[in-house]
Amino acid sequence: MKHPVVLIADPLSPAAVDALGEDVEIRHVDGTDRTALLAAVRDADALLVRSGTRADAEVIDAAPRLKVIGRAGVGLDNVDVAAATRAGVLVANTPTANIVSAAEMTCALLLAAARNVPQAGHALKQGSWERSRFTGVELAGKVLGIVGLGRIGVLVAERMTAFGMKVIAYDPYVVGDRATELGIEMTGLDDLLTRADFVTVHLPRTPETIGLIGADALRKAKPTAYFVNVARGGIIDEAALADALRAGDIAGAALDVFETEPPSGSPLLTLDNVVVTPHLGASTYEAQEKAGTQVAESVALALKGAPVPNAVNAPSPYAESMA
Ligand SMILES: NC(=O)C1=CN([C@@H]2O[C@H](COP(=O)(O)OP(=O)(O)OC[C@H]3O[C@@H](n4cnc5c(N)ncnc54)[C@H](O)[C@@H]3O)[C@@H](O)[C@H]2O)C=CC1
Numbered sequence: 001m002k003h004p005v006v007l008i009a010d011p012l013s014p015a016a017v018d019a020l021g022e023d024v025e026i027r028h029v030d031g032t033d034r035t036a037l038l039a040a041v042r043d044a045d046a047l048l049v050r051s052g053t054r055a056d057a058e059v060i061d062a063a064p065r066l067k068v069i070g071r072a073g074v075g076l077d078n079v080d081v082a083a084a085t086r087a088g089v090l091v092a093n094t095p096t097a098n099i100v101s102a103a104e105m106t107c108a109l110l111l112a113a114a115r116n117v118p119q120a121g122h123a124l125k126q127g128s129w130e131r132s133r134f135t136g137v138e139l140a141g142k143v144l145g146i147v148g149l150g151r152i153g154v155l156v157a158e159r160m161t162a163f164g165m166k167v168i169a170y171d172p173y174v175v176g177d178r179a180t181e182l183g184i185e186m187t188g189l190d191d192l193l194t195r196a197d198f199v200t201v202h203l204p205r206t207p208e209t210i211g212l213i214g215a216d217a218l219r220k221a222k223p224t225a226y227f228v229n230v231a232r233g234g235i236i237d238e239a240a241l242a243d244a245l246r247a248g249d250i251a252g253a254a255l256d257v258f259e260t261e262p263p264s265g266s267p268l269l270t271l272d273n274v275v276v277t278p279h280l281g282a283s284t285y286e287a288q289e290k291a292g293t294q295v296a297e298s299v300a301l302a303l304k305g306a307p308v309p310n311a312v313n314a315p316s317p318y319a320e321s322m323a
């Protein structure tokens with residue numbers, strides 16, 4: 001009997017392949033090579049992606065056998081869930097597999113920006129021992145503003161509270177006493193922007209969140225404020241951010257994600273007060289093993305027609321956009 005074809009379009013942990021078992025035929029394609037992807041998906045019963053591959057309507061239409069798209073990670077802005085649902089294709093992500101890694105990365109970038117770690121290290125490797133130039137700021141006693149108090153936002157709050165930061169947050173969808181229990185003050189976005197010494201966004205990329213932090217928002221921030229984005233490019237408008245950084249309207253930024261990835265030619269890459277990483281929030285062995293295993297288990301269940309715990313086809317209150 002012919003086994004169902006599982007097409008892996010982004011680099012996944014070997015654990016994913018193990019968890020898929022022997023009853024499937026595994027094929028690989030570079031999901032960023034559009035032509036190759038559209039050709040390979042034609043025979044696929046399942047498609048496995050991370051954030052590098054766009055599983056949009058064109059891909060779904062090119063895949064007549066497709067039953068399931070597995071997203072090894074959280075964000076679904078690269079998967080057209082509505083088109084998949086219309087085509088009867090189940091979509092499943094791994095909503096908790098990489099959240100600790102993403103939160104730890106956020107804390108790392110916050111500290112790196114506050115203490116100029118990459119800039120000072122780079123200068124030293126170039127032979128320059130410049131201690132005063134890289135004087136930083138302490139986090140203790142400072143206000144951390146978290147925009148989007150979901151799974152990752154809460155983990156960041158817990159960790160940065162241990163550094164002595166006062167945490168305030170904006171999230172109109174948070175209900176209940178969770179924030180109070182954690183000692184987090186919920187507030188409006190404008191108040192957060194005017195009070196925060198560090199602002200970090202932990203939102204999905206949706207029509208509502210694209211450009212949420214734009215020129216107006218940045219104008220409200222303290223000139224000493226730092227902005228951190230380990231969520232999705234475009235939630236902090238990059239052109240407005242570059243302008244604010246150049247003008248000295250804010251002190252610095254740390255970015256793991258970009259409007260276009262890779263962000264070739266972005267002015268942000270040329271600014272000294274910007275710390276950057278190439279979308280590494282989920283790139284730990286632990287997160288990838290969990291995401292790979294969980295997504296493979298979901299795909300294996302879907303191919304058997306069994307219920308899948310992390311299916312996301314149900315309407316969401318903030319459906320992610322393909323914009
Ligand atoms: N850099 C990386 O490698 C990673 C990035 N991510 C990104 O982080 C995002 C957040 O992840 P989680 O915390 O797990 O998601 P989550 O769904 O647990 O939390 C998102 C929070 O944003 C809030 N929210 C939605 N729209 C909002 C708005 N307009 N204003 C304010 N708050 C709003 C929701 O109420 C929710 O509490 C993901 O969607 C993904 O894009 C996730 C993992 C790794």
Ligand SMILES: O=C(O)CCC(=O)C(=O)O
Pocket residue numbers: 050051052072073074075076098279281282283
């Ligand atoms: O490792 C990846 O594919 C990106 C992780 C991510 O951004 C997510 O899970 O939303």
